Amino acid sequence: MNALDWIVLLGTMLGIAAYGTWATRRTNGLNTYLKGNHSTGWFTIGVSVAATQASTITYLSLPGQAYENGIAFIQNYFGLPLALVIVCAVFLPIYRRLGVYTAYEYLGKRFDTKTRLLGACIFLLQRGVQGGITIYAPSIILCTVLGWRLDLTILFTGLLVIVYTVTGGSAAVSLTQKWQMAVIFGGMITAFVTLLVKLPPDAAYIAGAMGKLQAVDFDLNFDKRYTFWSGLLGGLFLSLSYFGTDQSQVQRYIGGAALREGRLGLMFNAVFKIPMQFFIVMLGALLFVFYQFQPNTPVFFNRTEWQRHAEGPQGAVLKAIEVKHARLHGEKQEKIRAWVAVRESGDAAAEAKAKAELTAAQKASDAVRKEAREALLKIDPRAKVKDSDYVFITFILSQLPHGAIGLLIAVMFASALSSKAGELNALGTASTIDLWRVFRPQSAPDETQNVKIAKWFTAFWGLFAIGFALFASFAENLIEALNIIASIFYPIVLGLFVVAFFCKWVRGTAVFLAALSALGVIAALYFVGQADPTRNIGYLWYNPIGCAVCVAVSIALQAVFNLRSGPPAGAAPASA
């Protein structure tokens, strides 16, 4: 990075944060602080929903994943449009009509305080941990390739987002997210156009022939990771959980001028999310083609990690693998050119033969990449061998002109800030509304104090995220454990809401006990899968199973034991 890149990077990041802080500095009312301006339109809401969902991982890691495994990942988003229609038709009108600040406040109105606290605590646990990872994950990648200090990068990112989120609350989050998304789109389109210019004319055909363009797979085999069916069903429940019950999303669309604005904002995402993700995975698939024609395509894209070991006492092994990879890469180039020439000739038999040879060459190349990762692990069992996260950033740094490099690094930080801001805003809100006001009900009418408390909670969660990110490298096992706990808990929250919306006769105690039962079932499924990998099911399936168990047990408990734990006195009816 040169001076121009730094000007672009710091100018966009600091400029947007300063503008967001300045424009929302007079936010005093609790409603505006927690839900945003009353004049917020559907486009701002739609962009805010998209910006909160897409973190840096989306822009940095997804192209690398498509480079490695093709564009089949797009199927994970197939459940999203259906889920958003359900949220629009069922969830959102009820939230708006009851005038709640959080999704869990609705659980309290519909069931009881213990169910509300269960939902809120699951959210705080999951998002609190995720908040640290949202900062840590992109920082570790950018610091590795750019040679920056990890602790300073985490502190800069974390403190910047805390300043404008604490100052302006939800209004600042929506305002900055709109400009950050403009930077993200500008940067990604710049990278895509640069890549297209550098590609051979048959790039899409080459990607297709090498198995990178299989977007849809209708196979009913449950062992396959990405299929139309797992994406549609698992994705539907996952998206319902996320968009319908996760406060970081709910907070983005319950505000606004009217119900119409929230609905249109969600429908905007329902229509444009799949094309947007398609654009990102296609970038990865075309990066794969680009690197097929580069003379020095690395066998391992995390060059810092590779060089560190290549210069060590066992470096000869790695250098031998590099030589082998370079030879196979050259041979593969020849096979690609041969296949392109035969394809244009129209000789079907010759084309099939050339394609088979090309596939064999690709398998040989993949085997060497696998060998490289295994060799690294053998040298250092703690080596970071997942290098797909480094594919896109390697392209950015080596192929883009100065200025554009700064813009693309700004894309990575903008996505981290926009996602983090949505999370912090939601954590501060849920802590204030669902914990502090529940345990200090006498303070609820004091609006000024409520805003002050919300600001303190937002700052606390921001500092918690920074602290977690700073120590994350020392506690990777802890992160994994907490992520597992969160993914086990998450489907249960959806179950609570499905019962709340669709099973109007079920009361609080029945659904609370059912949620704990469903939690036991999901935990058992997880541990059985860990003990016996042949019985392991994909975590996407936890969502429909956990939700179904929660609903079924709720209904059964209510019917058999006729438990009575109605809504608190004065609660509004829950149905639309």
Next chain:
Amino acid sequence: MPSTPDQDPAQEPPDVPGFRSWRAVYVFVLLAFAAMVAALAVFTRYYA
């Protein structure tokens, strides 16, 4: 101070040209989704 609930949110029209009701908007979104899946399936076959 509690936030102000909307008066009758379910009755708000979509106010989008060409759509008289929210049901029509949802049908459009689902048809757009089906069209995207169909286009991706054709894309997959074409480049296979």
